[in-house]
Amino acid sequence: MRKKGEVFLFLFIGAFIGSDLRYLESLIFKTSSGFPLGTIVANLSGALVLPFLIHYLQDRFNLSKRVILTLSTGVLGSYTTFSTFTADAYRLYNSGQWVFLLIYLTITMIGGFLVAILGNYWAASRAFNDYVKREGRKK
Template identity: 55%
Template sequence: MKKFYTFLIIFIGASIGGSLRYLIGLMFTVSSGFPWGTLFVNLTGAFVLPLLIHYLHDKFHLQVDTVLSLTTGLLGAYTTFSTFTADTYKLFQTSNYMMLSGYLIATLLGGFLCAIFGNYLAANLATKEYLREKKES
């Protein structure tokens, strides 16, 4: 029964994440051919994941199922490696090498920098929280 509950909570998170990704894709539809929507969801996902894992989980003592729902479910469906790969191939196929290079750099380097910033922010928030609690006691 526990595994079914875990499956269900991830399923709910994935439904929300996939729906958010679709809505953002609609918002970022442009005629330039550059996949702004995919870039946005992947960069914001790279930023939010460490915040969820390192700050919110610790601060609110979230249950494992809640963390799985938010990370594997919501963010797993929200971010998309398969769409990134398809967009990359589409830019390659159209010989748009400048846009392809920019997209690869923005996604890979940008994702890495967003993850670093998310980890930094999580650590900073946790430290401030710890110092505030220590000061109050």
């Protein structure tokens, strides 16, 4: 039972950090046009960082499952936001901003997929560079 309590505590702390980062980011990327740039930045940066976290940082620094859960589900889970994405999309739809809606949906869905691929590539590239450095030192 103690381990589950610790997991919830770490998730709580991670979610606190992620939600604060999300709020700060929304203030930085606020637009006067009503276009949800802040949500796009949060979701795309999260889609980039998550594969890097899972595929590189976890192995490179031998991070525990608790740390990975805290960073991925806690921090990134509260930083990125599907509910805000759908609310923003509905707001654009409801206000008749069809061009913004199409741009928003395209950037978020296709862009999210592409930056996730980029995050995986970034992780593989860093792992390869680490391997080359390690092998170079052995010679």
